[in-house]
C-alpha cells in the first residue's frame with residue numbers, strides 16, 4: 122500500500138492510500154520507521170456497505186476500515202468528517218485520492234489564523250469528479266515541537282453550486298485501544314472544569330452553538346489511555362484554532378475502534394460553495410505524548426507561545442497593570458482614574474487600564490440601575506469619549522497617566538451594540554436580528570453583523586479615532602454575549618450556518634486590521650472572562666482574561682485546567698479586593714498575589730483604599746514577579762496536583778530550561794485541627810543535582826524534591842500560599 126508518513130522528533134503519523142484510492146489512517150503514536158499498513162486487517166464482514174468497485178469482496182468497507190477523512194456517502198455510518206450536498210439537494214460524495222505533495226514551510230489559511238514557524242506542509246488532494254469536488258487535507262509538520270496541524274480546503278471546481286453541511290478539520294481512527302476523553306466545561310465565573318469520561322460505544326461530543334467558543338466547553342480536548350496520568354500513558358490532543366461554533370467528539374464503533382475528530386459544528390453549517398470557490402476549515406493543533414498529560418501540555422505551551430502568539434509582546438514581559446473594573450465599575454470620573462494611577466505609579470505598577478464606561482452614554486451615573494448595574498443597557502456602538510464624565514478628552518488623562526510613568530490601556534467591545542445608542546438609531550440593520558422576531562438580548566445588547574465589511578469598517582473607524590487621539594498602548598477586547606439571531610440584513614441568501622462562520626472571519630478581519638495599523642499594540646482578549654479562550658484568539662491576543670472570577674482559590678482550578686492546553690503566558694490574572702466580588706471569599710493578599718503571578722500579573726481593585734501594609738506587600742510582589750517572570754513564562758510548567766481531584770492543596774511548579782532553577786507554588790485549600798504536614802514536591806528537576814531552597818537555605822537533591830518534597834510550615838489559617846525557589850548548587 123502506498124503510504125504518506127509524517128515524522129516529528131518523537132512521533133509518527135501515517136496515512137495509507139489503498140488500491141482503490143481510499144485514504145486510510147494507519148497510525149499516530151510513538152516514532153517508528155515501520156510500515157504500519159501491517160496494522161490493517163481484512164476480515165470478511167457482513168452487514169456493511171462495500172464500495173461498488175470491490176465487487177463481491179466484503180473485506181473492505183469504509184464502515185470498519187480506519188478512515189483518514191471519512192465522507193458521507195461512502196458507506197461509513199460513523200460520525201463522518203465531510204458531508205456535501207449538490208444543487209439538487211442530494212447529499213453524498215465518493216472522495217478518492219488524487220495526488221499529494223510535500224512543500225517546505227507552513228501553509229497559511231485565507232481569513233483564518235494558523236500557526237507558523239519552521240515546518241513542512243503535506244497536502245493530500247481527494248476528488249469526486251461527479252461533483253467537480255476537491256478536498257485538500259493539509260498537514261503542518263513541526264518536527265522539533267512534536268506538533269502536527271491539520272486543516273482542510275474544499276474546492277468547487279465546477280459551475281453548479283455545492284453546499285457544505287459538515288467539514289471537520291481533523292478526524293482519524295484508532296483500530297484498537299480504550300480511551301478517556303478529557304475536556305473542560307464551565308460557565309461564566311466558573312470556566313475550565315476538568316472532566317474525564319470513558320469513550321464508550323456512543324459519541325461523546327463537546328462544542329458550542331453560541332457563535333463563540335464559549336465558557337461551556339473549551340475547544341480543546343485530550344484523548345488518552347484509560348490509565349494515563351501526568352507522567353505516563355499515551356495521550357493525543359486536539360486544540361481548535363477557531364473562536365466560533367465547533368464540535369470535538371470521540372466515539373467507539375461496533376468493532377471497538379475509536380474515532381477522534383474536531384472542527385466547525387456541522388449542526389450550524391450549511392455553506393453555499395459556488396463554482397470556482399473554496400471553503401477553508403480552521404486549523405487543529407495536534408500533539409501526541411507517550412509520557413502522559415504533563416508532556417502533552419508542555420508541547421502545547423511551547424507551541425502556543427512560539428508558533429501561535431505573535432507581536433511585540435510575544436516573548437517580552439507584559440506591563441503589570443491595574444484595571445479599574447472591579448475598583449469602580451461604571452462609577453468613576455477622570456479624577457478618580459488619575460488617583461488610582463497615581464497610587465499605581467507609587468507601587469511600581471506599569472500600566473493603567475480603563476475598562477468599560479468611558480464612551481457614549483455608557484454607564485452614565487444618573488441613569489436607572491438595570492439588574493443592579495447602572496447603565497450597562499446603553500452606549501455600546503458609540504465609540505466616542507464621554508468627555509463630561511472623563512473631564513475632557515482622553516488625551517488629557519493619558520498624558521497625565523504617562524507623565525506618572527505608566528502606560529495607558531483601554532477596554533472596547535467592538536462586536537456589540539445597544540439599542541440605546543446613536544449607532545443603532547442610525548443603523549438598526551447593522552445588528553444581527555431576524556425580521557419580525559423580537560431579538561434575544563444578552564446583557565441588554567445585540568451582536569453586530571461582522572459578516573459585513575461596512576460594519577467592521579464603521580466600528581474600526583470610530584475606535585481608531587480614539588486610539589489615534591492618545592498614546593494608547595493596550596486594548597482589552599471584550600465580547601459579552603452569544604449569537605442567537607444569525608440573520609444578516611445584507612445577505613441575499615439567508616443561511617444560518619454561513620453567517621456564524623463568516624462572523625468569526627469578520628472578527629479576525631477586525632483584529633488583523635487593528636494589528637496592521639498598530640503593530641506594537643498589546644491586545645488582551647476577553648469574553649465575559651474566558652468565553653473565547655482558544656488558540657484562534659491567541660494568534661491575535663497573546664493574553665486573555667481567563668475568567669471574570671478573580672477569587673484566588675477558584676482561580677487555582679481555572680488556571681490549573683487552562684494549563685492542560687495553554688501556556689501561563691496567555692493567562693490574564695489579577696489581584697482583586699476581598700471579600701471577593703464574585704463569591705465573597707476572603708483570602709490573604711499574599712495568596713492572591715501568588716496565584717495571580719502565574720499569568721500576566723495585574724491588579725483589579727481600588728488602590729486608593731489600601732492599608733500601608735497591603736501597599737508594602739504589593740510593592741514586594743511586583744519586585745518578585747519581575748524577578749521571577751522568566752521562569753514563570755518561559756520555564757517548563759508542571760502540575761504537581763493534577764486537575765479534577767479533590768485536594769487539600771494545589772501545587773504547581775516551573776523549571777528553567779537548563780533545570781538549574783525551579784519555582785514551587787503551593788496553596789492550601791482546606792484547613793484542619795491537628796493537621797497533617799504537607800510535603801511540597803517539584804517535578805521536572807535533574808535527580809542528581811543538589812538544589813538549595815532560597816527561602817529556607819536547606820539543600821535537597823532533585824530526586825528527593827521530586828519523590829518526597831519539602832515539608833511546608835504549619836500555619837494556623839485558611840488558604841495559605843507558599844512560594845519556594847530552588848537553585849542548583
Ligand code: GLA
Pocket residue numbers: 446476477532599601647648649650666669
Ligand atoms: C466583561 C469582562 C469584565 C469587564 C466587563 C465590563 O464582563 O469580562 O472584565 O471588562 O465586561 O463590562
